[in-house]
Structure formats: C-alpha cells, structure tokens
Amino acid sequence: METGNSYIVGRGKNFCRGCTGLDLFSALDLGELPIANELWPNENQPIELFPLHLRICRSCGLGQVEDVVMPSRLFRDYRYLSSTSTSFLEHARNFAEVVSKEMSFGPGDWVLEIASNDGYLLQHFIKLGIDVLGVEPAENVAQIAKLAGVPTVSEFFSLELAQNLRASRGTPKLIVANNVMAHVPDIQNFVAGIAALVGPETRVSIENPSLINFIKQDQFDTIYHEHYSYLTANSVDKITKEAGLQLFKVEEIVTHGGSNRYWLRQRSRSSSNEQNVVEKIIQEVEDGLFDESVWRQFDVRIQKLILNFYNWVKSSYEAGQIICGYGAPAKASTLINASGIEKDWIKVIADASPEKQGRYMPSHGIPIVSPKALFDIKPNDVIIFPWNITKELSEIIKSQALAPTRVWTAIPKLEQVN
Ligand SMILES: [Zn+2]
Numbered sequence: 001m002e003t004g005n006s007y008i009v010g011r012g013k014n015f016c017r018g019c020t021g022l023d024l025f026s027a028l029d030l031g032e033l034p035i036a037n038e039l040w041p042n043e044n045q046p047i048e049l050f051p052l053h054l055r056i057c058r059s060c061g062l063g064q065v066e067d068v069v070m071p072s073r074l075f076r077d078y079r080y081l082s083s084t085s086t087s088f089l090e091h092a093r094n095f096a097e098v099v100s101k102e103m104s105f106g107p108g109d110w111v112l113e114i115a116s117n118d119g120y121l122l123q124h125f126i127k128l129g130i131d132v133l134g135v136e137p138a139e140n141v142a143q144i145a146k147l148a149g150v151p152t153v154s155e156f157f158s159l160e161l162a163q164n165l166r167a168s169r170g171t172p173k174l175i176v177a178n179n180v181m182a183h184v185p186d187i188q189n190f191v192a193g194i195a196a197l198v199g200p201e202t203r204v205s206i207e208n209p210s211l212i213n214f215i216k217q218d219q220f221d222t223i224y225h226e227h228y229s230y231l232t233a234n235s236v237d238k239i240t241k242e243a244g245l246q247l248f249k250v251e252e253i254v255t256h257g258g259s260n261r262y263w264l265r266q267r268s269r270s271s272s273n274e275q276n277v278v279e280k281i282i283q284e285v286e287d288g289l290f291d292e293s294v295w296r297q298f299d300v301r302i303q304k305l306i307l308n309f310y311n312w313v314k315s316s317y318e319a320g321q322i323i324c325g326y327g328a329p330a331k332a333s334t335l336i337n338a339s340g341i342e343k344d345w346i347k348v349i350a351d352a353s354p355e356k357q358g359r360y361m362p363s364h365g366i367p368i369v370s371p372k373a374l375f376d377i378k379p380n381d382v383i384i385f386p387w388n389i390t391k392e393l394s395e396i397i398k399s400q401a402l403a404p405t406r407v408w409t410a411i412p413k414l415e416q417v418n
Pocket residue numbers: 016017018019020021057058059060061062
C-alpha cells in the first residue's frame with residue numbers, strides 16, 4: 001500500500017476554499033481511503049490511499065476535505081451515469097417540465113448545464129423545443145451525451161470557459177449545476193464563472209446534498225475525495241454574495257437522500273435576503289452546523305456505525321452466509337473501505353451500469369457484476385449501498401431473486417429492509 005501524496009495539491013487544514021476564512025474545525029477523520037469512483041479494470045492493482053478528513057469553516061459553514069487530490073487524478077475515468085437510476089431520471093424530467101413552464105422560454109433562450117453527464121436532464125429541455133448546451137469534463141460520458149443528440153462541450157467549467165461562452169452565445173436564461181459544486185477544488189473560480197454568465201433575466205439552480213444531512217441522517221458515506229466541498233445555505237449565501245450573486249430561494253428536495261436546491265440571480269444594490277433564505281440559514285445554525293460538540297457526537301456515532309457494519313459482515317461471512325452488495329456508487333467504497341472489511345467477505349457487487357460491470361471495487365478488488373450474475377449466486381444477504389434509492393432497488397431484488405434473500409441498508413443504521 002502506498003499513500004498517493006504526490007497527487008495532493010493543496011492542504012486545507014486552516015484555509016477555507018469557499019470564503020478564505022482561517023478557522024476550521026475537524027468534523028470527521030476517516031483515515032486513508034482509495035479514490036471512491038476509481039473502479040479497477042482487473043482484480044489486482046496497486047492500492048493507492050489518500051487522506052480523507054472533513055473540516056468545517058467556522059466563518060461560512062462550508063464543509064471541505066482537508067487534502068485536495070488533483071482533479072486530473074480523480075476524474076480521469078469517471079463511471080457515474082445519471083441515466084442508470086430511474087428515479088433520478090424522473091426527477092430530471094419533472095424539473096425540466098416545471099421550470100420551463102414557470103420561466104416561459106422564448107426564441108433565443110437557452111439552458112446551460114454544468115456537469116451535464118450523459119444528457120439525462122438536457123434531453124428533456126430539447127424535447128420541449130429549448131436550446132441547450134452541456135458542459136461535461138469526462139470525455140467518455142460527454143461522448144454518450146453527444147451521441148444522444150445533446151450538444152456538449154467536454155471541458156472543466158471555469159471562469160475562462162464562462163467568459164468564452166458569454167462572448168460567443170450571450171447569457172443563458174437558465175443555468176443548472178446539479179451535484180457538481182462539491183466536485184470543484186477551486187469553488188471561487190467556479191462561482192465567478194457562473195456570475196460571468198448571469199444576465200438580468202438569468203436564474204441559476206444548484207442542487208447538492210446538504211451538509212446538515214450528516215448531522216441529521218449520518219450520511220457520512222457521501223464523504224469522498226471527489227467531493228471537495230459540502231454545501232449549506234450559509235456557505236452558498238456567503239460565497240455567491242462575494243461574486244455578485246444573490247441566493248433568493250432554498251428548496252428542499254428528495255434527491256440523493258435529501259438535497260437543497262439553491263436559486264440564484266444577479267444581485268442588485270438593494271438586494272436583501274428573502275425570508276425563506278433567512279429562515280434556512282438560521283435553521284442550519286440551530287441544527288448545530290457551527291457547533292463543534294454536535295460534530296463530535298456525529299463522529300462518535302459514525303465510528304460506532306462503521307464498527308457495527310464490520311462486525312455484522314464478519315459474523316455473517318463466518319456463519320457461511322453469502323453476502324453481496326447491490327449498487328456500486330462512490331458511497332459504497334467509502335463504507336467498505338472505512339470499515340476495513342476483509343477480501344471475500346462481500347462476494348460481488350451488482351450494478352445496472354454496463355460501465356461498471358466487469359470492474360473491481362478497491363481496495364480488495366470486489367468484482368462488480370450484472371444484476372443477473374448476482375442473482376445466479378443466490379446470496380443470503382444483499383446490502384443496498386445507494387440508500388437514496390433503496391425502495392427502487394429493493395423491489396428489483398425481491399422480484400428477481402432466485403432464492404430467499406434478506407435485503408439490507410447500512411446508512412443511517414444497519415437495517416433489514418425486506
Ligand atoms: Zn468559509
């Protein structure tokens with residue numbers, strides 16, 4: 001095993017990448033873990049580990065991982081396709097329909113999506129006759145979008161790209177950035193890029209899981225190296241204000257186990273926070289966002305949860321049970337590797353995405369197979385790792401299992417769900 005320190009480009013122990021504040025406290029230290037989305041092409045690979053330590057800024061309430069692994073190292077082979085979850089696709093279709101009605105798009109209006117993935121969202125705007133452009137840095141994923149007829153630029157979004165787009169196309173009517181701000185090491189440059197593209201009529205929608213869910217639902221497994229930042233209404237308000245934007249609405253939505261949708265527009269001289277935003281900001285403070293003792297309790301709960309998971313997998317395996325996983329998102333890697341379970345305790349992990357099948361989960365090389373291959377094994381226990389779509393996957397497992405199978409989730413606590 002080796003530590004991949006040569007890929008760490010910045011240490012953020014006492015520096016907030018959001019507001020440049022200099023006072024951060026430790027929320028959870030997971031030790032050294034492999035890169036969560038990096039599935040191995042064959043069973044035995046050199047194990048490369050990177051520190052994973054969540055800290056929170058006392059000034060703005062942004063969560064961030066202390067050590068920044070460079071994006072070119074993290075995203076060189078990205079295998080998350082949004083279109084593999086039917087509930088997520090439904091969420092995208094619904095968003096496109098509601099927003100296009102509310103915003104009344106006219107000729108020349110267009111939608112920009114940052115991190116447009118395989119075109120899962122923009123395809124719906126195209127169907128409604130609205131011009132779109134996607135920005136998707138992962139070339140293999142951008143290619144899938146282009147083949148599906150979604151115009152896509154394969155680059156990292158930045159201030160420079162934003163300025164080029166503004167010069168060539170003007171300002172979009174709508175900018176969508178879902179589950180991407182967390183993946184950006186230079187969050188200030190990213191926000192400056194959005195600000196550069198915002199005109200008087202532009203609305204910006206940013207969806208991201210809220211850091212508050214860590215306190216409320218123990219969702220620690222969404223901490224991984226690709227998630228540099230963990231947003232809150234407090235931090236989004238403060239960081240975007242600096243860039244000349246105004247957070248005017250925060251909506252709570254169910255995606256990814258509870259996210260916030262932050263709505264932004266150009267800040268005018270007289271802009272003051274609207275009631276909904278003020279309430280959200282106060283609520284986060286009351287929930288304990290800035291309270292170090294609340295985070296120490298979180299740390300204790302997570303250490304217990306991890307140990308409990310380890311003990312359960314170990315005892316089931318030693319009792320001769322066949323244990324498999326269902327769904328191989330990054331959060332599976334965080335849980336598996338934080339708990340330190342041994343090779344073979346989890347026999348295989350099924351994933352519906354052909355992009356992931358045939359690969360192996362680090363750091364033990366657990367095979368990722370098709371759902372059919374998992375059912376052929378006739379497992380006794382199946383753990384659903386993407387707990388945000390437990391219902392969807394639980395129904396699939398129950399309807400397709402070839403033998404009696406117990407279905408489990410591990411977050412927020414280990415629980416048999418079917
Ligand atoms: Zn800060």
